[in-house]
Amino acid sequence: MSETDTSVHGAETLGFQAEVKQLLHLMIHSLYSNKEIFLRELVSNASDACDKLRFEAIDEPDLLQGDTDLRIRVEYDAAARSVTISDNGVGMSRDEAVSHLGTIARSGTKEFFSRLTGDKQKDAQLIGQFGVGFYSSFIVAQKVSVLSRRAGAVETDAVLWESDGQGEFSVTQVEKADRGTSVTLYLREGEDEFLSGWKLREVLRRYSDHISLPIQMLKEEWDSEKSEQVKKTEWETINQANALWTRGKSDITDEQYQEFYKHVAHDYEDALAWTHNRVEGRSEYTQLLYIPKHAPMDLWDREGKRGVKLYVKRVFIMDDAEQLLPMYLRFVRGVIDSADLPLNVSRELLQESRDVRVIREGSTKRVLSLLEDLAENKPEQYTTFWEQFGQVIKEGTGEDTANKERIAKLLRFASTHADNAAQTVSFADYVGRMKEGQDKIYYVSADSFAAASHSPHLEIFRKKGLEVLLLSDRVDEWMLSYLRDFDGKSLVSIAKGGLDLDQLADDDEKKHQTEVAETFKPLVERLKAALTEKVKDVRVTGRLVDSPACVVVDENELSPHLLRMLQSAGQTAPDVKPILEINPEHALIARIQASSDGDFGEWSQLLLDQAMLAEGAHLADAAGFVKRMNRLLLGGSAG
Ligand SMILES: Nc1ncnc2c1ncn2[C@@H]1O[C@H](COP(=O)(O)OP(=O)(O)OP(=O)(O)O)[C@@H](O)[C@H]1O
Numbered sequence: 134m135s136e137t138d139t140s141v142h143g144a145e146t147l148g149f150q151a152e153v154k155q156l157l158h159l160m161i162h163s164l165y166s167n168k169e170i171f172l173r174e175l176v177s178n179a180s181d182a183c184d185k186l187r188f189e190a191i192d193e194p195d196l197l198q199g200d201t202d203l204r205i206r207v208e209y210d211a212a213a214r215s216v217t218i219s220d221n222g223v224g225m226s227r228d229e230a231v232s233h234l235g236t237i238a239r240s241g242t243k244e245f246f247s248r249l250t251g252d253k254q255k256d257a258q259l260i261g262q263f264g265v266g267f268y269s270s271f272i273v274a275q276k277v278s279v280l281s282r283r284a285g286a287v288e289t290d291a292v293l294w295e296s297d298g299q300g301e302f303s304v305t306q307v308e309k310a311d312r313g314t315s316v317t318l319y320l321r322e323g324e325d326e327f328l329s330g331w332k333l334r335e336v337l338r339r340y341s342d343h344i345s346l347p348i349q350m351l352k353e354e355w356d357s358e359k360s361e362q363v364k365k366t367e368w369e370t371i372n373q374a375n376a377l378w379t380r381g382k383s384d385i386t387d388e389q390y391q392e393f394y395k396h397v398a399h400d401y402e403d404a405l406a407w408t409h410n411r412v413e414g415r416s417e418y419t420q421l422l423y424i425p426k427h428a429p430m431d432l433w434d435r436e437g438k439r440g441v442k443l444y445v446k447r448v449f450i451m452d453d454a455e456q457l458l459p460m461y462l463r464f465v466r467g468v469i470d471s472a473d474l475p476l477n478v479s480r481e482l483l484q485e486s487r488d489v490r491v492i493r494e495g496s497t498k499r500v501l502s503l504l505e506d507l508a509e510n511k512p513e514q515y516t517t518f519w520e521q522f523g524q525v526i527k528e529g530t531g532e533d534t535a536n537k538e539r540i541a542k543l544l545r546f547a548s549t550h551a552d553n554a555a556q557t558v559s560f561a562d563y564v565g566r567m568k569e570g571q572d573k574i575y576y577v578s579a580d581s582f583a584a585a586s587h588s589p590h591l592e593i594f595r596k597k598g599l600e601v602l603l604l605s606d607r608v609d610e611w612m613l614s615y616l617r618d619f620d621g622k623s624l625v626s627i628a629k630g631g632l633d634l635d636q637l638a639d640d641d642e643k644k645h646q647t648e649v650a651e652t653f654k655p656l657v658e659r660l661k662a663a664l665t666e667k668v669k670d671v672r673v674t675g676r677l678v679d680s681p682a683c684v685v686v687d688e689n690e691l692s693p694h695l696l697r698m699l700q701s702a703g704q705t706a707p708d709v710k711p712i713l714e715i716n717p718e719h720a721l722i723a724r725i726q727a728s729s730d731g732d733f734g735e736w737s738q739l740l741l742d743q744a745m746l747a748e749g750a751h752l753a754d755a756a757g758f759v760k761r762m763n764r765l766l767l768g769g770s771a772g
Pocket residue numbers: 174178179182220222223224225233234263264265266267268314399
């Protein structure tokens with residue numbers, strides 16, 4: 134928070150929050166090559182301020198005080214070397230100016246600062262993602278003055294906020310004849326290019342044409358006597374000044390769509406893709422929804438910002454209307470403009486509204502179609518999307534049962550096919566590569582990709598050339614509890630239950646397995662007796678090739694990986710004893726079989742412990758394991 138320093142002639146000097154100072158410094162250095170964005174940001178703020186006023190005036194029409202033509206004006210003064218952006222929007226009170234223009238109160242702030250690297254280019258991108266906003270004024274201005282009067286406040290109760298962007302700002306109570314905000318930038322040395330009507334018009338048209346309010350500048354005419362452009366007293370509107378989403382698709386260029394995205398999403402980068410539709414019939418609404426290129430800083434913050442902007446008949450109602458899209462599409466940004474909702478709709482009302490339910494279902498379908506289109510026709514873009522938002526989409530399998538099948542088709546996994554961590558395999562790819570006789574989709578889940586891809590359970594699959602999906606995202610186990618099959622093929626964990634690869638084994642193999650099980654029966658019984666408290670069962674397996682043993686759990690039990698996740702989340706997890714499976718072909722099994730009764734207990738324990746370790750478990754008695762292993766390595770006896 135800011136702290137009060139001095140109070141001179143009614144002006145109060147306050148310090149910026151530490152993060153603001155840091156951000157200002159970074160912004161000036163990292164974003165200089167794209168300095169004209171300050172104009173976009175200030176116009177965007179002015180437009181938001183007008184939207185807010187229009188919304189507040191629904192309940193309190195007096196706020197408009199007869200001045201109902203909301204607009205934004207841009208002026209320059211060559212002599213004073215200043216540019217001013219003014220609006221007749223909602224304005225700010227003194228306290229609002231202090232907190233909005235002196236601090237950053239946004240979720241994801243901590244995360245943002247922790248990710249800065251000092252590398253100009255990378256940081257510029259991060260700042261862009263974080264949102265540059267008002268502070269971008271200081272890229273070109275050595276001093277900024279904000280004069281503002283809150284709608285509803287009296288003339289004498291306006292505020293003048295001033296700063297050179299160095300660490301402090303001052304606020305003074307002043308008079309202002311009309312409502313709204315004027316931001317004046319006193320340009321730095323060398324920034325004179327913005328003292329030109331032509332240049333300002335060019336930048337405004339490029340960045341702010343989508344703004345639905347008129348953006349006005351004073352008319353200029355060429356004076357041949359003076360040989361210069363001369364300003365008139367009349368204002369002219371330099372943008373189209375109608376809401377972009379109400380225009381026909383063919384009247385909007387990609388650049389205009391992108392600039393509008395930056396305005397609604399407060400993003401600095403282009404969007405990855407968008408979908409724009411007008412829905413008519415029983416429910417009438419327009420949606421313009423975008424998928425960003427980057428996950429926001431607060432994607433995993435439950436309190437984080439989400440949702441789209443809601444308009445009712447072109448009147449702005451609220452930012453972040455969460456009810457308009459399901460949680461797993463929380464990264465989508467954009468606008469929904471309803472013709473059916475009442476103007477005084479509240480957040481509570483949104484929760485119960487049938488119209489909202491219809492909009493939500495319709496919008497979800499549109500976003501899914503957009504993603505399907507990317508996946509099919511623009512695979513590179515889909516890869517970008519998946520890297521950023523894949524884990525969130527997986528939540529949809531549990532959250533949105535109605536669309537579960539469509540969501541399942543959008544999922545991508547790592548698998549033993551490419552054997553790297555990139556999640557590029559769809560269920561359809563997997564099914565297309567299934568072996569003859571294979572009727573299941575196999576997967577293994579672990580705490581990390583490395584643990585999954587080194588799982589001993591994979592050995593027989595690798596040997597037989599059967600593909601296995603390698604799952605290691607935190608959300609995977611949760612997803613699997615909802616997603617049991619795909620296209621009629623059940624999803625089967627290779628670490629659970631007695632693996633039934635019978636259809637894939639030939640007669641000789643089957644015969645061999647039965648014989649082996651018979652031969653090793655006595656050893657199995659000995660192991661069971663030695664590990665009686667620690668395992669549920671011991672059996673001979675055909676699933677191992679290089680490892681001597683592994684642990685599995687029963688089909689209907691929670692996997693060890695899931696149990697560990699529950700424990701680390703502080704939940705009480707049931708006590709599940711594993712089943713120890715041994716590889717009869719392994720030399721270590723032969724060694725154990727030959728060990729004396731005195732050593733057998735130690736060997737059994739060692740076998741179990743190493744199988745647990747390979748599975749990713751933490752041993753309760755790791756020191757005991759090490760001692761035991763060393764003793765046995767040196768050929769000693771249990772003593
Ligand atoms: N012209 C204005 N009229 C009224 N309030 C304003 C105006 N400009 C800025 N503000 C207030 O200051 C706040 C901070 O503005 P700033 O541009 O830094 O961030 P933002 O618009 O919230 O987000 P972003 O940084 O992503 O643009 C705004 O949210 C708004 O409350």
